[in-house]
Amino acid sequence: MKPTNINDPEYFHKVVDCQHACPAHTPVPEYIRLIAEEKYTEAYMVNWDSNVFPGVLGRTCDRPCEPACRRGRVEEEPVAICRLKRVAADNKGDVKKHMPQGPFKSNGKKVALVGGGPAALTVARDLAPLGYEIHLFDEQKLGGGFMRSQIPSFRLPETVLNEEVNFILDLGIHTHFNHFVSSMKDLMAKEYDAIFVGTGAPRGRDLPDLPGRKEGDANIHIGINWLSSVAFEHTSKIGKKVIVLGGGNTAMDCCRTARRLGGEQVKVVVRSPFSEMKASPWEKEDAAHEDIPIIDNHVPKSFVIENGKLKGMMFDKVKAVYDEKGKRQLVSAGEQEVFIEADDVLVAVGQENSFPWIEKDLGIEFDKWNMPVVHETTFASTHKQVFFGGDAAFGPKNVITAVAQGHQAAISIDLMCKGEDLNVRPSPFVNLVSQKMGIHEWAYDSAVETDKRYAVPQAEKKVTLTNRKKEVELGFDIATGFKEAERCLNCDVQTVFATDKCIECDACVDICPTACITFTENAEENDLRSMLKMPATNHTQDLYVSSELKTNRVMVKDENVCLHCGLCAERCPTSAWDMQKFFYNVTKAHSGCASHK
Amino acid sequence: MTYLRPKFRHPELPKNKLGYSVDKYEGALSTLCAGCGHDSISAGIIQAAFELNIEPHKLAKLSGIGCSSKTPAYFLSNSHGFNSVHGRMPSVATGAAMANRDLTYFGVSGDGDTASIGMGQFVHVVRRNLNMTYIVMNNGCYGLTKGQDSATADRGSKNKSGEVNLFQSIDLASLAIELGATFVAQSFSGDKSQLVPLIKAAMSHPGFAFINVISPCVTFNNNLGSTKSYDFVREHVEATATIDFVPEMKEITANYEKGSSKEVKLHDGSYIQLKKLAEGWDPLDRLSAMNAVQNARAKNEILTGLLYMNPNSVDLHELIETSNKPLNSLKKSDLCPGSEALKAVNAGLR
Ligand SMILES: Cc1cc2nc3c(=O)[nH]c(=O)nc-3n(C[C@H](O)[C@H](O)[C@H](O)COP(=O)(O)OP(=O)(O)OC[C@H]3O[C@@H](n4cnc5c(N)ncnc54)[C@H](O)[C@@H]3O)c2cc1C
Ligand SMILES: Cc1ncc(C[n+]2csc(CCOP(=O)(O)OP(=O)(O)O)c2C)c(N)n1
Ligand code: SF4
Ligand code: SF4
Ligand code: SF4
């Protein structure tokens, strides 16, 4: 293999598994260390810069970082990255004074944002400090988008959401709430320099062809519409027996909300096998904890109506069969249809985009699925001044993805307004600093704790099931937060190897607890992987290969299960190994270096 | 500060026949200097014991005094250990081995501990063919007392302060062969692919197995002009052959050029496979082994690998016909067989 180019920031970035997996590339270990140092305000600001909604995300994030976390490869469970973010948010001091302070000097440009969800709010936050005049339109009465209308208060208290939405609106955003944008043409006529579409995926799928659907309409509700009518307090009751159709997170929020509005026998019925449900494992656990059975492998057949009133539903039992390619088919088990009683049915079988308000002759192209044609890195549409982001761009995802896309769209809008090339993206901010302080002293806490993952305490079911707004999770207290933070392996403190200093004494090879390092003849990657002290079987993790040493061998380090303990560097007599803290931060429009001129 | 070694190990570590992974053979975190060759040898011992499926509680590690003699603390913490007096490891080992023949005896010493203060003890344990492995971690100096020249420092070798050694060095491997050792090898701490099979072979050998391992002292003897520095040793090593230790005699399938490979069977059915044999050297022939070592010396080379072994070794227990059971397992009836037995003995003396 060729020597690894560690000057390419993407090499070390990939070693920081959590940060790399985070769509917004939040510098996770950096904020976890700050939490361990009880610097909650600073930890919050590291998050705020990257993900804009630390308090919201610390409770609700889909947390793609956690399955990626290295800790999960050396013991059973990853660091509770998400809930540590909440520790920072819960204990922060005055963060506002660290945020950009308006009023900002106008740059004479006007930007319209359609939708007030996380994507549009991120664009607003990134552009306002640069002097853009931002106009935000949302049909709802308050900002936040689906974070407000869909995510139930027992998972995300309104106060937390309000605070973080207001941090942005307070930057001098012109808000136009209760304002549904019904014509893109009219909006474009208002001469905005740029328009950002962050309207989400607002249409819930229905089952229009199922027998009885029309007759039972009064008691059949589209999940997301129902959740938002609960959130905006138009709905406060539901029948005692409720069926929730669907296996995703929306179904989980529907069933748990139904339990709080009077649903006593709430059942989730899903077509697929339990193990293949889309809902996150923790959402399924929470539903189970609230006595909600999940009935899998049941396909809805019809609504049963008696005397014009919904009585329940009929289902066909199925089993999953897989072809050679692993493609799943649900085949009827050939048994009698199953009847399940219900006073109300919540249909949570997916959502889709819908752009009835965008006229088709404006130069904004749509594809055959009626989705806008959007560039994957610039988020530009086929119209020079129109950008998409969040669920509106590529279909329903999650809050952190909407934020990440919002950052990129903001950069594009700024570049476009300055007449620069959208494809020349600003480089990330990077920094690499030695952590060596003395012979056995490092500027980071290198000891590796063996604690197992701590569970987040929850409020009593008695209380939470009777009050829709009572938050279920209590969050880590400070002491537990510290212990959980100590589980982080500091994967951003990189092992950096200097070939010219190495005397090939093997000290690092001998001391490394997880057998990461091998000195060997060089070979092609696949051969090299099998020649190591421990074969490098995880191909998603890179090999760090040095240039040729005196003995014509090379140093090869498998990054896979490195504990970042620093022992290799400590045992190295010549400091050929050093532990260096790598800081990587995605450049935002407001970081000031987005421009290349 | 990391005086602590993390508890986590590679999640896919293989297990040996006893169901132990290699970490069960580790010891305490070493306090030797960073980069000391001795630590590499410790790692080699750990690996060898793991691969040989040694039950840790059936092994005793013994040592004298010196940085090298400290290493038993850094491997096999579940084994018995005795850190004796300077140069006196052989007599402690002899006593222990005589009392309990069921343990595997593993001695670690330094060049000072063996070739200076312990020389008298060393030569006798060799000639008695005590069933043990004896490793000298040879750095050509007294590391623990800050690097004075030892008796194995080569004539002309320069120490850290620039002094040239005026005295002839003691060549421990030649000496061991001369004194009738039944297994003699030489190696380098920086070459585990050779060291580990040698240690395994030595531990499987019934009798006195000696390995002289060149092990640079990074702190006091790794300077330019030293003949025991990493650089010098790397530039001057020559191997008698490449060595593999094969646990059980399997059918040998590979065909090697005649004279270029050799299998030496050990007492317990395992064998040593040697490839790319040096010319004119036969590991089973003492004279050729001595010649090979001397020739290498004359050429300024450090000859490593197996040097000599006697597959028909008769160890001390066999030689003096000791009890075939450990003394601690002898019952009163074994020790006091009664007056009839005494009469029989006395009758035999009439
Ligand atoms: C039930 C449910 C639970 C969820 N839970 C989570 C979770 O726990 N964690 C997570 O990360 N994600 C969750 N999501 C997904 C997440 O809410 C979305 O992916 C995210 O909010 C998308 O952000 P966005 O900015 O693209 O749009 P949205 O948040 O959808 O905001 C779009 C806004 O635009 C408004 N709008 C639309 N059209 C117009 C128009 N023409 N004129 C004016 N306003 C308009 C809408 O009213 C809405 O307020 C959940 C989704 C659902 C349905
Ligand atoms: C009886 C006695 N004499 C002298 C000493 C001092 N002493 C301690 S270690 C040592 C030399 C050790 O050299 P070596 O065996 O080569 O070990 P190294 O430290 O080089 O590994 C000496 C002379 C001692 N501890 N005991
Ligand atoms: S151990 Fe810490 S730095 Fe490493 S991946 Fe997990 S959270 Fe990130
Ligand atoms: S920091 Fe060094 S010693 Fe520690 S696990 Fe990583 S490579 Fe091994
Ligand atoms: S003084 Fe020399 S022999 Fe002793 S530990 Fe240090 S390097 Fe090793």
Ligand SMILES: [Mg+2]
């Ligand atoms: Mg010595």
